[in-house]
Amino acid sequence: MAWVLASTSPRRKELLAQAGFSHLDFSFQLVAPNIDETPLSTETAEQYVCRLALEKAQAGLALSSHVVKPQVLGSDTIVVLNGLILGKPIDQNDAKRMLALLSGQTHEVMTAVALTDGEHTFNRLCRTQVSFCELSAADIDAYVGSGEPMDKAGAYGIQALGGCFVKSITGSYSAVVGLPLVETRELLACMMQHT
Template structure:
């Protein structure tokens, strides 16, 4: 594979994913839907992230990542942008077959954290990369064990604002770390972009890392 790009497009609003790519030294441009000037591009992220009945967490996270990448590839074509690989990722938190998405509000965040408290859950991050018409994907699965959290501790963490906008209502790289007893798997995957798997995909399209 000798199409050597000097950069990639990252189709994610997550500042953490952007920072993780920087950690690998990967030059990237954000490829986002900017709805205000392009009403046709007001993609419904919530519709993209809707869970189907009885859907297994691994199936779900891979399906949503593929949908996000489809939308990004279409956006890239519509805008007539220079060719380069397009990277997408999605993270979901699961306990058994229960999927924990982003909390609706503070009360929902507190409810999620109460369920995660004192137990182990899985963090699934799917990554997909498209270059031209070809697509490659990978899945990172990690386990996180939370120490028991009191109602007061949960309330204080929710009040920090950190849980909002994050799958499972916490960020491993923030204040929640005080309650993370054990992790196994990929720390960067738990943050939202598993660097080992991402590096493998990028090497496959000719990036020298």
């Protein structure tokens, strides 16, 4: 059996390594799934993020034909503010728009994780509440100018400069970064019991 992470995120790579620390021979390969991340008009935010995690895992499985007995983990993270899904910004203006919306507000970060070997599939959804302080236009301009928000859901990274805007968090810090450690360890344990 071989573990595969269907992601190009360096944050998820680091977190998955942490999740498997108790297994002496835990290692994994990386594949880069390419899926359509367009929300379907009929799906809720929960359905959307869970679908993307599963599709990434399935796409990763298809890319892992060279691996003996691959077990593929896919994950996706979205930011939801008052029912509005904030994905990765398309440009700097979009990042500024998202940060202005999040300023002084509490939003929800949803991270879904799916693990499949083609025969068994397990998944989890982690929800975390994050409250931002008030952001000035100068704060937003400086942060967007750093380039950090451009590849992150909601246009911020809690684990780096964006953490300066977080007033409080209720839930899983690692899920906000991109991979909920407790839930991921549960999935790894489930898969090991079924193989």
